[in-house]
Amino acid sequence: MTSICRYQEADWPLVWPLLHATFASGDTYAFSPESSEAEIHKAWVEAPAATYVACAQDGRLLGTYILKANQPGLGSHVCNCGYVVAPEAQGQGIASAMCEHSQHEAASMGFLAMQFNLVVSTNERAVRLWKKLGFHVVGTLPRAFRHQRLGFVDALVMYKELAT
């Protein structure tokens, strides 16, 4: 059983090592592998409209995600999310559960659509999952992601209008 709940500052000692390890791999997220803890705290906790954690019954951190408006003002009805799953929890449906959860949260906050701005094209598992969950590839950004191992690769813009 996975529970997804709002992030609390007491979660940071578990969340930060997961984010740090994820961004250090340099294959899925734009955040620089050299980002400092303060920079990531700002991006993951302070800047978003909301931050969440997915936990196992025994309290282990399985994943975390953020939810925020993708644009100001006249574009602020479209939200953006970012999801990170713990390596040892891969393949257990955590990303799927967080994405479904985020869509409900976003709709309840009044967002009308969700947009992913930079899905790394080589991250095939993520692309497949987002498609399964109703997202469409609405654009391809040529060589927009500097993959740590593969060099410049395309990134996808994915989009889903939310049920209201």
Place this chain on the structure above:
Amino acid sequence: MTSICRYQEADWPLVWPLLHATFASGDTYAFSPESSEAEIHKAWVEAPAATYVACAQDGRLLGTYILKANQPGLGSHVCNCGYVVAPEAQGQGIASAMCEHSQHEAASMGFLAMQFNLVVSTNERAVRLWKKLGFHVVGTLPRAFRHQRLGFVDALVMYKELAT
């Protein structure tokens, strides 16, 4: 003769009324028509990597633009710009001159591509101009812009790889 140069704080008393009037129309930019002067100063002067003004020989402000990285870290080789032309200077090639200028500036800063995230689809003049200047529509975001007069309209993602 138009000269384009780096913004200085002494330009703000001319730049702010132009931005305020532009965003108040609610038909081209995501910035809320209710944005405060402090919010716009932050977005137009403090946050971008660089801000520019286009001036006539007599010192009149003809336009202004911003240049910044579109994503952090591994996406930071792609830049983003926003351009505003003074209403009385429309149709004189100011947007075109600023866009050409920005491409040179961006390339000299090391950016490899330029991306526009939210080109309002009904802003046909802008779409036509960006295409003429080598940008491609790489994506369409359904109903992603809340137009003040027309309601929800599509927005375009436009992209150009820069000559290096």
